[in-house]
Amino acid sequence: MPTAETTLSTPLDIPWVRAQFPALAQTVNGHPAAFLDGPGGTQVPQRVIDAISGYLRRNNANTGGAYATSRDTDAMLAEARAAMADFLNCGADEIVFGPNMTTLTYAMSRSFGREIGGRDLGPGDEILVTRLDHDANVSPWLALEEKGVTIRWAEIHEENCTLDLADLASKINDRTKLVAVGYASNAVGTINPVKAIIRLAHAAGALAYIDAVHYGPHGLIDVAALDCDFLVCSTYKFFGPHMGVLFGKREHLQRLRPYKVRPLTDAIPNRWEWGTLNHECIAGITACVDYIADLGRGAYDRNGLASLDGQPRRLSPHGPSTLGPDTPGPSTRRAAIVAGFEAIHRYEHALMDRLIAGLAKIPAIKIYGITDPARFEERCPTLALRVINQTADQTPLALAAKLGEQGFFTWDGNYYALNLTERLDVEKSGGFLRIGLVHYNTVEEVDRLLAALRDIAGR
Numbered sequence: 001m002p003t004a005e006t007t008l009s010t011p012l013d014i015p016w017v018r019a020q021f022p023a024l025a026q027t028v029n030g031h032p033a034a035f036l037d038g039p040g041g042t043q044v045p046q047r048v049i050d051a052i053s054g055y056l057r058r059n060n061a062n063t064g065g066a067y068a069t070s071r072d073t074d075a076m077l078a079e080a081r082a083a084m085a086d087f088l089n090c091g092a093d094e095i096v097f098g099p100n101m102t103t104l105t106y107a108m109s110r111s112f113g114r115e116i117g118g119r120d121l122g123p124g125d126e127i128l129v130t131r132l133d134h135d136a137n138v139s140p141w142l143a144l145e146e147k148g149v150t151i152r153w154a155e156i157h158e159e160n161c162t163l164d165l166a167d168l169a170s171k172i173n174d175r176t177k178l179v180a181v182g183y184a185s186n187a188v189g190t191i192n193p194v195k196a197i198i199r200l201a202h203a204a205g206a207l208a209y210i211d212a213v214h215y216g217p218h219g220l221i222d223v224a225a226l227d228c229d230f231l232v233c234s235t236y237k238f239f240g241p242h243m244g245v246l247f248g249k250r251e252h253l254q255r256l257r258p259y260k261v262r263p264l265t266d267a268i269p270n271r272w273e274w275g276t277l278n279h280e281c282i283a284g285i286t287a288c289v290d291y292i293a294d295l296g297r298g299a300y301d302r303n304g305l306a307s308l309d310g311q312p313r314r315l316s317p318h319g320p321s322t323l324g325p326d327t328p329g330p331s332t333r334r335a336a337i338v339a340g341f342e343a344i345h346r347y348e349h350a351l352m353d354r355l356i357a358g359l360a361k362i363p364a365i366k367i368y369g370i371t372d373p374a375r376f377e378e379r380c381p382t383l384a385l386r387v388i389n390q391t392a393d394q395t396p397l398a399l400a401a402k403l404g405e406q407g408f409f410t411w412d413g414n415y416y417a418l419n420l421t422e423r424l425d426v427e428k429s430g431g432f433l434r435i436g437l438v439h440y441n442t443v444e445e446v447d448r449l450l451a452a453l454r455d456i457a458g459r
């Protein structure tokens with residue numbers, strides 16, 4: 001009998017994928033757990049767990065020491081930087097590690113305000129932020145108001161939660177020093193045309209700071225093609241440990257002045273990394289990037305991705321686990337990551353189409369964000385919804401709690417996309433219920449969720 005997955009055409013070997021993630025096997029009240037909370041943080045494959053515990057077991061040390069485990073630690077950090085450089089398509093010296101995206105962004109905003117173009121930012125300078133963004137790409141820039149910087153806001157089209165690009169363009173001028181924009185909305189799933197926005201920023205002489213935290217698990221990031229000045233992401237959103245990563249163009253990391261302790265080297269990227277980093281988690285970063293690359297290598301062998309870089313591939317029915325060192329496949333890790341994200345994209349979009357089509361048949365539910373299938377390439381599979389004319393037991397929190405009892409892990413509230421929930425006037429009534437799909441979710445989970453929502457929300 002065909003499994004549910006075979007009803008979707010996918011280059012991913014979903015049983016193999018799910019077997020990588022031990023957490024997915026859990027149950028709640030006898031129900032299989034359905035992790036639909038990816039936007040809050042994804043689960044990790046066994047290899048990430050092994051890399052973290054292996055580092056603690058064998059190599060646990062500080063950096064720069066003249067002994068074996070310290071040298072191992074230096075080598076491990078270099079490997080993780082190289083892995084993230086492959087992930088983002090940049091130089092390893094342009095990768096800065098930090099505790100999370102928010103902390104890295106505050107560090108950058110403090111230093112950005114301190115000196116740029118030979119003087120501190122102040123009155124007359126402007127920074128553009130958007131109503132769609134997570135507050136971590138807003139508040140650190142708002143903090144520069146204390147220096148007299150003017151913050152301008154790009155508005156949204158309320159009917160589909162996309163950025164109003166005409167409004168955004170009209171607010172960039174020769175006073176604009178920075179445009180801070182998200183790659184994708186963690187609340188409603190909109191993917192912003194960041195490349196075009198970066199071009200607008202550069203044309204006005206401003207820099208572009210891209211929050212790719214939500215986009216990270218869903219799409220390929222190429223900072224070279226984007227030509228962004230900074231891009232931040234968090235590895236815990238794409239199957240890795242709780243860490244933040246900042247890409248900064250070499251010239252900016254060298255030119256801007258970090259607040260740092262005197263003995264710390266002035267070389268990049270280390271001048272931006274303060275104190276001792278979370279080495280064990282960084283050990284897990286290489287493993288999570290390699291996991292995505294392995295998805296790509298396996299996808300070569302399955303339907304549709306046999307010649308992504310123009311090379312014919314040997315077909316194997318079993319996915320990445322059968323690949324040995326001599327197996328033909330993408331020639332570099334970056335090429336494998338490209339293939340991995342193409343496979344993820346195809347599968348996630350098939351799941352998302354099914355979920356949105358199912359939700360559209362529940363009249364009591366309203367989806368916020370893009371619902372026109374012709375524009376689905378402009379969204380990722382993160383859905384915000386509410387029950388129309390909700391009763392007290394149909395608030396987003398009540399929905400999430402009822403679903404939680406049945407093993408569906410979803411979120412309610414604003415998820416720090418505060419400007420959006422305020423703009424749409426849902427903040428005081430509980431925000432949204434958020435369903436976030438990633439590539440380890442299944443058709444069966446989507447169908448069960450739809451049935452549960454029909455029961456709770458009314459048909």
Ligand SMILES: Cc1ncc(COP(=O)(O)O)c(C=O)c1O
Pocket residue numbers: 039040099100101102103134136137182184185186211212213214233234243244
């Ligand atoms: C779009 C977006 N930006 C920024 C953040 C903050 O990331 P971090 O938790 O790494 O500070 C999040 C966290 O959910 C997010 O979804």
